[in-house]
Amino acid sequence: MRVVLDVNVLVAALLSSGGPPARIVEAWREGAFEVVVSPLLIAELERTAGYDRIRQRLPDGAVQALIETLRGEAIVLGDPPPGPARVPADRDDEYLVALAATAGALLVSGDRHLLALGAALPVESPAAFVARLGS
Secondary structure (H helix, E strand, C coil): CEEEECHHHHHHHHHCCCCHHHHHHHHHHCCCCEEEECHHHHHHHHHHHCCHHHHCCCCCCHHHHHHHHHHHHCEECCCCCCCCCCCCCCHHHHHHHHHHHHHCCEEECCCHHHHCCCCCCCEECHHHHHHHHHC
16 A cells, blocks of 8 residues: 655654554554655655744654655655646645555545545545554
């Protein structure tokens, strides 16, 4: 199974070692599924983790270590070309939908506006994905 992890899931995994996002990253590292990333996703992770309110809560080097792990162990695809608009609430997340579609992957996100599209897209919350992994 291929999965695209939204940046909010990756950041949450860094911020809390006990929640579903951290369990997802751990399961990936143990080989339970493949993670797909793109340069845009990694750039968004770097940018988001650099915000003061987040950076201050992270251990030194945690973001860079995760980025290096993603680059080395995830499937790195090129940024997908723009497709049809499917995320009217946040056009900045269109690339995640396109990346998941290109890779034939499930999108795991905590964003309400992406989860609201669940009937039209293969998208799950971190908690739902952890439940799927447990079954």
